[in-house]
Structure formats: structure tokens, C-alpha cells
Amino acid sequence: MPKFEVKSTAMIKRIIFLFIGVLLTSVCFAQDDIALSIDNISVKTQDGVFSGGSQIVTLRKKKTVPVLLYNGTGTSISVKMRIRPYVSSNQHKDGGIQIRMNYFCTHNGRTRKVKTTRVFFAESSRQFQEEQTFIFDHGLRNSRVDVSYMGSMPR
Numbered sequence: 001m002p003k004f005e006v007k008s009t010a011m012i013k014r015i016i017f018l019f020i021g022v023l024l025t026s027v028c029f030a031q032d033d034i035a036l037s038i039d040n041i042s043v044k045t046q047d048g049v050f051s052g053g054s055q056i057v058t059l060r061k062k063k064t065v066p067v068l069l070y071n072g073t074g075t076s077i078s079v080k081m082r083i084r085p086y087v088s089s090n091q092h093k094d095g096g097i098q099i100r101m102n103y104f105c106t107h108n109g110r111t112r113k114v115k116t117t118r119v120f121f122a123e124s125s126r127q128f129q130e131e132q133t134f135i136f137d138h139g140l141r142n143s144r145v146d147v148s149y150m151g152s153m154p155r
Helices: 002-030
Strands: 033-045 048-051 055-060 065-072 075-086 096-107 110-120 127-138 141-152
Touching: 033 065, 033 075, 033 096, 055 065, 055 075, 065 141, 075 141, 096 127, 096 141, 110 127
Parallel strands: none
Antiparallel strands: 033 048, 033 055, 033 141, 065 075, 075 096, 096 110, 127 141
């Protein structure tokens, strides 16, 4: 009988270590997600100014996340976002986050693309005002689409 107790104690220890390993793994993967709040979306075209609501987007490390910012009146604006850690040769800048954004604006059947990158360091507020302009040329009649919004991430 005593040998049976030793085996069951060893089995309990293995189960506990397995449970702790699963818990630590899930915590490590959970840190690869960051919530981005997008507020005060404003789109300006020749038809007028349009305001949108707020969105909360979960950005994942090494994953591209598509976000629709505006869709209406012949105009559609979307952005694909991707985050990654920012690595610098200066140790004071390590621990930063880099967001790569690819904007796509479709207006009257034509599409324009704009790429931007933002870097936030550990001591920064991680809030930003984004403004993008898309120019669509139609001979002598050019049209312009402006989009702006406030973005913020928790520290």
C-alpha cells in the first residue's frame, strides 16, 4: 500500500506541473494581444463630412487585422493593422510597439493605398491622432477623401 501512495503523489505532482505549464503558456499568449480603441472617426468628401462611431479592435502579434472605418456614399475606407515589438540598438527605446497600417480607400470605383507606421515606446502615452488623405484624379476633376480618427491603447 505505501508504494501506491507514492505513485499517486507523483501523479498529483505531474498533474499540478502540467496545469501550471498550461496556465503560464496561456498568460504568455494573452500578452500578445493589445486592444486599440478607435474614436471620433471623420470622413470628408466632396459630398460632405460624415462622422462614425467608436470601435475597439484587438490587435494580435504577427497577425493582420482588417478594420472597416467607413462605408457609404460610394466611398469605402478600410485599414489592415499589424503590431510587432520594436527593437532598437538604443536600450532606452526597447520595449516599444510598432503598428504598421495599410489604408485602402475606394471612391467611385477607384482604389488608393497608403502605408504608414507608428512606433510607441514604453514611456509614451500610446495615443495618436491619425489623418490620411486620398486623391482621386479624373482628368481635370480631382476629388479628395480625408479620414481622421483618434486611436489609443492601454499601457
